[in-house]
Amino acid sequence: xxTPPEAEKQHTGPEEGDQPPSMSSRDxxxxxxxxxxxxxxxxxxxxxxxxxxxxxxxxxxSRESRLQPLPSCEACATPSPEEVRSWAQSFDxxxxxxxxxxxxxEFLRTEYSEENMLFWLAxxxxxxxxxxxxxxxxxxxxxxxxxxxxxPKEVSLDSRVREGVNxxxxxxxxxxxxxxxxxxxxxxxxxSYPRFLSSPAYRALLLRGRSTSSSEA
Numbered sequence: 001x002x003t004p005p006e007a008e009k010q011h012t013g014p015e016e017g018d019q020p021p022s023m024s025s026r027d028x029x030x031x032x033x034x035x036x037x038x039x040x041x042x043x044x045x046x047x048x049x050x051x052x053x054x055x056x057x058x059x060x061x062s063r064e065s066r067l068q069p070l071p072s073c074e075a076c077a078t079p080s081p082e083e084v085r086s087w088a089q090s091f092d093x094x095x096x097x098x099x100x101x102x103x104x105x106e107f108l109r110t111e112y113s114e115e116n117m118l119f120w121l122a123x124x125x126x127x128x129x130x131x132x133x134x135x136x137x138x139x140x141x142x143x144x145x146x147x148x149x150x151x152p153k154e155v156s157l158d159s160r161v162r163e164g165v166n167x168x169x170x171x172x173x174x175x176x177x178x179x180x181x182x183x184x185x186x187x188x189x190x191x192s193y194p195r196f197l198s199s200p201a202y203r204a205l206l207l208r209g210r211s212t213s214s215s216e217a
Contacts, residue, residue: 081209088197091189095120103205107196108188115153116184116192119146123181127174139172147180155184 079099087094094100105117122142129135146155147165157165161179168176196202 079205084202084205084209087202091193094193094196095185103201104188104192104196107199107201108192111192111195113192115146115155116188118153119155119177119184120181120188122146123177126177129174135174136172139169139176142177143169147177155180156187157183 077099079097083097083099087097087100094104101117101121105114108114108117119142122138122145126135126138126142129138143165145151145153147157147162148154157180161183165177165180
């Protein structure tokens with residue numbers, strides 16, 4: 001007669017894996033997360049090396065102190081009535097005027113698109129730099145602040161231009177952002193500039209110029 005199979009053990013309590021951890025395992029120090037090697041390209045948004053974090057914090061502090069508060073038009077040389085009227089003739093004339101850029105930047109801030117002007121100005125500053133070490137540093141900071149998809153001030157670039165910038169960032173130069181700068185310039189020209197010419201701020205400047213001309217007559 002075959003021997004019956006061995007009876008199953010009665011379940012008298014929780015399985016070993018279900019029991020709470022012992023005091024020794026509970027008190028054990030948590031294992032440190034594996035160290036990540038810093039990425040080879042410290043301009044990229046994924047880099048978490050402490051060196052890049054220090055640079056990022058220092059540059060942001062200097063940038064905020066440099067850009068805030070926003071200079072008003074009165075902080076620049078007061079534009080003549082002729083200069084104010086010339087801003088309506090072409091976007092180039094507006095952008096070549098320091099007072100014009102200041103007023104236009106104030107307008108962009110009201111439309112929550114001030115980053116377009118800040119990016120354009122940063123590119124102009126980069127193109128005027130001759131020191132390659134400074135060029136590398138400024139290019140990486142511009143990328144981080146205006147091109148990275150993680151930045152709250154990311155400007156609107158199409159995929160072709162963005163891909164070109166990513167490739168050129170392998171060896172940054174003073175002209176790394178030329179295509180991107182042109183695209184943002186065109187965006188401001190076609191989108192924001194017409195609304196600026198119809199804005200109360202620009203109309204007030206025109207009226208002020210007319211009043212000045214009338215009083216001098």
